[in-house]
Amino acid sequence: MNHQPQSFDSSQAQSPDELVGMMARAGRAAQRVLAGMDSAARASALRLAAKHIRSGAEAILAANAQDVEAGRANGLSPAMLDRLVLDEARLEGIASAVEAVAALPDPVGQVIDQSERPNGLRMSRVRVPVGTIGIIYESRPNVTADAAALCVRAGNAALLRGGSEAAQSNRAILAAFQKGLVEGGVPEAAVQLIPTQDRAAVGAMLTASGLIDMIVPRGGKSLVARVQQDARVPVLAHLDGICHTYIHAAADPQMARAIALNAKMRRTGICGAMETLLIDAGFGEAKALLGDLLDAGCELRGDARICALDPRIVPATDEDWDTEYLDAVLSAAMVDNLAGALAHIDRHSSAHTDAIVTDDEAAAEHFLAAVDSAIVMHNASSQFADGGEFGLGAEIGIATGRLHARGPVALEGLTTYKWLVRGTGQARP
Known part of the structure; x- marks a missing residue:
């Protein structure tokens, strides 16, 4: 009726x-x-x-x-x-x-x-x-x-x-x-x-x-x-989904490679897709991780230290760090430590979703407390930034x-x- x-x-x-x-x-x-x-x-x-x-x-x-x-x-x-x-x-x-x-x-x-x-x-x-x-x-x-x-x-x-x-x-x-x-x-x-x-x-x-x-x-x-x-x-x-994933020096290499590939390439057009990858200088599998992304068809734009790891990577511009690509394109930077990662995120994050991959619980807790984004993750793909995955059913949007x-x-x-x-x-x- x-x-x-x-x-x-x-x-x-x-x-x-x-x-x-x-x-x-x-x-x-x-x-x-x-x-x-x-x-x-x-x-x-x-x-x-x-x-x-x-x-x-x-x-x-x-x-x-x-x-x-x-x-x-x-x-x-x-x-x-x-x-x-x-x-x-x-x-x-x-x-x-x-x-x-x-x-x-x-x-x-x-x-x-x-x-x-x-x-x-x-x-x-x-x-x-x-x-x-x-x-x-x-x-x-x-x-x-x-x-x-x-x-x-x-x-x-x-x-x-x-x-x-x-x-x-x-x-x-x-x-x-x-x-x-x-x-x-x-x-x-x-x-x-x-x-x-x-x-x-x-x-x-x-x-x-x-x-x-x-x-x-x-x-x-x-x-x-x-x-x-x-x-x-x-x-x-x-406004933007400029989502970061930081691979800490104490990250499990296999976990880091799987999360980074999923965070970017599962679906590149969603707001929770990783747009910037930060790799700690102390992480030993950076070349392999970047190779996974390149082999999957992702264009990488990196800083000087990242570009030195693979000739297929092109230099990033200042604009890249503030770009939501929504495509198989990713900016990548190498940082010296957790403080460097936090400083980069503070300058460039859109406060949507940022993640750390590490087995160091103290580093993870510091990251979770220090990053002022709507969603902050530890050892998980940013592609989980979705109301259904949070147990909320369908979402009407992400608020930052x-x-x-x-x-x-x-x-x-x-x-x-x-x-x-x-x-x-x-x-x-």
């Missing part, structure tokens, strides 16, 4: 501002209904959404094929095409991720803490939905389902604006998702997709203060930079700021809190 509290015809909008306003108001009305549903009902609606994604596989994959064909014709890079392409396995992964979110503990209503004042007032802080969340993203169609599922589970309405590269895929996924929501009693307007690729619609979302409560951008540097510069709505985002949420943002990051005060007739003197 469809309980959509407000219906409208988006074709009646005369401008992007009017369109976004109409959709946001419908979303806010739907969010009030959604927030009033109990946890089991929201979870059930998400399981139905996953069911419809599976049953709609043929239509979704056909739509995706259109996007991929257009992307190739328009010269999308291999990394961008990899983000765009769906197959049966990836679509099953999308449906499974929605079910995983449905199975997660519901943060809404959770009591964060409580106390009693000397005058008898009982205070508590309780998690509540943020409200209406705008998500602006580029070529990954899985974000449509991930973002929608996380918002619905946490009682939020979602206003989605996907990139033109995945326009057909996003529409097909959302159509299936909404069928499940409606079947589960959630208003259709709780999750909406902006029906135009006009860039002015993004600007309208960024300035919709009072209608949209938070913006989450997921995409390239230019998109995130524009959002952070122009938004009049709070933003939860990371210091306010509200940091690291993989999932359900808890999509809530805020309110104070509840219970008295017995107290009046302030």
Whole structure:
């Protein structure tokens, strides 16, 4: 049964501002209904959404094929095409991720803490939905389902604006998702997709203060930079994923080689991919480790000491240390010690994910404490920088700021809190 509290015809909008306003108001009305549903009902609606994604596989994959064909014709890079392409396995992964979110503990209503004042007032802080969340993203169609599922589970309405590269895929996924929501009693307007690729619609979302409560951008540097510069709505985002892996002098050689190769080459186009490799001068297997990367097809750009180890390595420029390649390209530097690695990371890290490989527990603990990034790892590939790998289900993004949420943002990051005060007739003197 469809309980959509407000219906409208988006074709009646005369401008992007009017369109976004109409959709946001419908979303806010739907969010009030959604927030009033109990946890089991929201979870059930998400399981139905996953069911419809599976049953709609043929239509979704056909739509995706259109996007991929257009992307190739328009010269999308291999990394961008990899983000765009769906197959049966990836679509099953999308449906499974929605079910995983449905199975997660519901943060809404959770009591964060409580106390009693000397005058008898009982205070508590309780998690509540943020409200209406705008998500602006580029070529990954899985974000449509991930973002929608996380918002619905946490009682939020979602206003989605996907990139033109995945326009057909996003529409097909959302159509299936909404069928499940409606079947589960959630208003259709709780999750909406902006029906135009006009860039002015993004600007309208960024300035919709009072209608949209938070913006989450997921995409390239230019998109995130524009959002952070122009938004009049709070933003939860990371700008770059300049992730470092430091191979300490006491690293196990086989572990170091395996982690470095995985951190860079498993998937080069994700934000958790290693972009700079730091090798301690005391590590004895540097040449072999670099050879693994070169043999795997990775272009290496190194400082003078790194270049001296293999003639296939080209000199790095100053710009390389601050570049998120999202491709099979890696900058590499040799450092004298842990202090040198920390200094390099402090200068060049984007505060996303940085890792150390070492068997020296004291060095590892010092690194974990000293590196001020959202995610800091010991003896693990930076490719684990993902909400699903953290046990959070699907993530809505990685946040590298210091306010509200940091690291993989999932359900808890999509809530805020309110104070509840219970008295017995107290009046302030």
